[in-house]
Amino acid sequence: MATMSRSGYGSDDEDSTPAMRRLRRLSLHLLQPSDRPAPEGANSLVPAACAGRRRAGGLDADAAALTAYLRGRHRATQDRLYRFFVERPELHTPVELPMAAHRELCFRQMAALVREAGVRPLSLMADDPDEYFAVMEAVGGLDISLAVKFGVQYSLWGGSIINLGTKKHREKYFDKIDNLDYPGCFAMTELHHGSNVQALQTTATFDSVTDEFIIDTPNDGAIKWWIGNSALHGKFATVFARLILPLQGKGGEPADMGIHAFIVPIRDLETHAVLPGIEINDCGHKIGLNGVDNGALRFRSVRIPRDNLLNRFGDVARDGKYTSSLPTINKRFAATLGELVGGRVSLAYSSVGILKVAVTIAVRYALLRQQFGPPKQPEISVLDYQSHQHKLMPMLASAYALHFARRYLVDKYSEMKKTNDEDISADVHVLSSGLKSYITSYTAKSISICRESCGGHGYAAVNRFGGLRNDHDIFQTFEGDNTVLLQQVAGDLLKQYQQKFKGGTLSVTWNYLRDSMSTYLSQPNPVTARWEGEDHLRDPKFQLDAFRYRTSRLLHSVAARLQKHMKTLGGFGAWNRCLNHLLTLAESHVEAVILARFIEAVKSCPDAKTREVLKLVCDLYALDRIWKDIGTYRNVDYVAPNKAKAIHKLVDYLSYQVRLVARELVDAFDLPDEVIRAPIGMQSEAYAQYTQCVGF
Numbered sequence: 001m002a003t004m005s006r007s008g009y010g011s012d013d014e015d016s017t018p019a020m021r022r023l024r025r026l027s028l029h030l031l032q033p034s035d036r037p038a039p040e041g042a043n044s045l046v047p048a049a050c051a052g053r054r055r056a057g058g059l060d061a062d063a064a065a066l067t068a069y070l071r072g073r074h075r076a077t078q079d080r081l082y083r084f085f086v087e088r089p090e091l092h093t094p095v096e097l098p099m100a101a102h103r104e105l106c107f108r109q110m111a112a113l114v115r116e117a118g119v120r121p122l123s124l125m126a127d128d129p130d131e132y133f134a135v136m137e138a139v140g141g142l143d144i145s146l147a148v149k150f151g152v153q154y155s156l157w158g159g160s161i162i163n164l165g166t167k168k169h170r171e172k173y174f175d176k177i178d179n180l181d182y183p184g185c186f187a188m189t190e191l192h193h194g195s196n197v198q199a200l201q202t203t204a205t206f207d208s209v210t211d212e213f214i215i216d217t218p219n220d221g222a223i224k225w226w227i228g229n230s231a232l233h234g235k236f237a238t239v240f241a242r243l244i245l246p247l248q249g250k251g252g253e254p255a256d257m258g259i260h261a262f263i264v265p266i267r268d269l270e271t272h273a274v275l276p277g278i279e280i281n282d283c284g285h286k287i288g289l290n291g292v293d294n295g296a297l298r299f300r301s302v303r304i305p306r307d308n309l310l311n312r313f314g315d316v317a318r319d320g321k322y323t324s325s326l327p328t329i330n331k332r333f334a335a336t337l338g339e340l341v342g343g344r345v346s347l348a349y350s351s352v353g354i355l356k357v358a359v360t361i362a363v364r365y366a367l368l369r370q371q372f373g374p375p376k377q378p379e380i381s382v383l384d385y386q387s388h389q390h391k392l393m394p395m396l397a398s399a400y401a402l403h404f405a406r407r408y409l410v411d412k413y414s415e416m417k418k419t420n421d422e423d424i425s426a427d428v429h430v431l432s433s434g435l436k437s438y439i440t441s442y443t444a445k446s447i448s449i450c451r452e453s454c455g456g457h458g459y460a461a462v463n464r465f466g467g468l469r470n471d472h473d474i475f476q477t478f479e480g481d482n483t484v485l486l487q488q489v490a491g492d493l494l495k496q497y498q499q500k501f502k503g504g505t506l507s508v509t510w511n512y513l514r515d516s517m518s519t520y521l522s523q524p525n526p527v528t529a530r531w532e533g534e535d536h537l538r539d540p541k542f543q544l545d546a547f548r549y550r551t552s553r554l555l556h557s558v559a560a561r562l563q564k565h566m567k568t569l570g571g572f573g574a575w576n577r578c579l580n581h582l583l584t585l586a587e588s589h590v591e592a593v594i595l596a597r598f599i600e601a602v603k604s605c606p607d608a609k610t611r612e613v614l615k616l617v618c619d620l621y622a623l624d625r626i627w628k629d630i631g632t633y634r635n636v637d638y639v640a641p642n643k644a645k646a647i648h649k650l651v652d653y654l655s656y657q658v659r660l661v662a663r664e665l666v667d668a669f670d671l672p673d674e675v676i677r678a679p680i681g682m683q684s685e686a687y688a689q690y691t692q693c694v695g696f
């Protein structure tokens, strides 16, 4: 008697009962993603092509040509770092590692990068942010803890000196931060306040007699919490505190000048002992990122020189007089936080890198893994199941979409740093909030889907999904909680919307609203709402119009709702009443930006064959998103029932088409096996590498 498989489908010999035959027919049906004939040479049961190049439905996918187009300007730097680490196995992070050893290793990895590989991260951040982000991505390929530790040292501690300080601070600290002589922290968050930075309670009171600031933690809620690099390695911290000027209030009471940043030495430079008045405790074991030493700090009358105020946006003179080029506390606060966008850009960038790793492992494994098949024929790859294509192919398309979006973000950020242009800065602030939020949420969800799509072997720690998921998860929260950041995007859209009606101009990223509002706010055209031809659905104009239509409607309707609720609930209450609507608006806008960049990237691709492949991937990204939100489009009759059905069918068909070139598409990410590391995600001999891993 034949053995039963675990799913109960049975072996081929058992294909004799009517129920079993029905199941067989069903599984065969599921292999045909649409009722159109499969293109020649594209029978999913017969692997088609030679390595690195594959034809699908007339498309010619060449991984090398795709790589050439995707490659960032600084891929050579990344390669150099990968090679550096390959040659230094003692710096590799093992799968199992106690917290203390992991933290020590992380510091050694960072020191090796700086002192042996000769990387100068802070100089890169100041001179060529694009290269800095590429380095961040490469070190994240080694260990995400390392990337975060690196980010704390350079984007945050170093970034605070560059962006919030002045020449005297640069001269004193820049080189020593760059070469790691001065490991430091960024101490903003407190036990009671993370997102609401304006409510921080730590104080920095000016003492005009000694010409010092006195840093205090007034209550336990003000203990600085989660501060990276502080539990073990940091020598300094940039502490965010309320600047208090005694006797300068209207009635002679202390004047609170709002949140400012101060350099506070926390450990002795020679002995590394914690300095007097400072108490540091360890935040302990975390869900992930245990290579980073997060700590909690309490200050008791800690005195620092007046010069330690990072005084770019506000200063205190020797006589205690406060000066600032910005007129109000709110403006100074916005300017201060506005300078910290680099951290968000870096997280968005790294998150795309992590998504590529996860999707590469899942797709390679899905191509390799075979389960079930038609009677008396070989088993098929699990990626030939429509359900699997549905899970992974839109995700692969999204990885491409987000790749081009992050490129745009970094270009804009670099432009902002070069020009200091106010409009570009405003744009980058909102763009980085939106993309950081959207990308990190998407990657977090996708890693879990990838794990699940690899079945039991996806659960082995060595195959990485657990580590990736746990280490990446907090990307959704730090550098601005995603829900809070999306509200900034919504707030900005509303501001622009109001300005538009007052005759103002729109910033670059939102430009489309100018054209779209009048078009999109008229009733949907009942004729085009029924168009269902493939050419129409795959026309970028239709796709982009649909995305922008959705944003415009959401914006228009939420503006009206806010106005209505404002009368009874006030601004705060009205905002809260419309909050989910506002978040949907922000996400919708971010998706429209992403699609626009993807379409642009397809158009600009110089190689016709590569362009065709990218167009296929872009179509899948766009139509999958429209299908996922089809209820919205149906509700307003933007899409008639026949069109909705056609979109659904086309998404399945495009997923199938993308599946046919999936290997080339993940190979094109050009991630070396040392970065992938999961045995099941290796380019060759995956099973052999996996069995070796457990000792065979």
Ligand SMILES: Cc1cc2nc3c(=O)[nH]c(=O)nc-3n(C[C@H](O)[C@H](O)[C@H](O)COP(=O)(O)OP(=O)(O)OC[C@H]3O[C@@H](n4cnc5c(N)ncnc54)[C@H](O)[C@@H]3O)c2cc1C
Residues within 6 Å of the ligand: 152, 186, 187, 188, 189, 192, 193, 194, 195, 196, 225, 226, 227, 228, 229, 286, 289, 294, 474, 477, 478, 479, 480, 481, 482, 483, 484
């Ligand atoms: C591993 C790790 C490392 C960190 N490193 C540092 C560091 O080096 N330096 C530093 O200063 N900080 C650091 N942080 C702190 C981090 O920046 C904060 O956790 C983050 O800003 C969120 O703040 P919170 O934890 O207070 O969350 P909260 O703001 O309390 O949020 C809790 C929940 O409430 C929701 N929420 C809050 N406000 C709103 C709102 N207005 N509307 C709707 N929902 C809302 C959020 O979405 C969230 O789900 C780190 C945190 C972790 C976990």
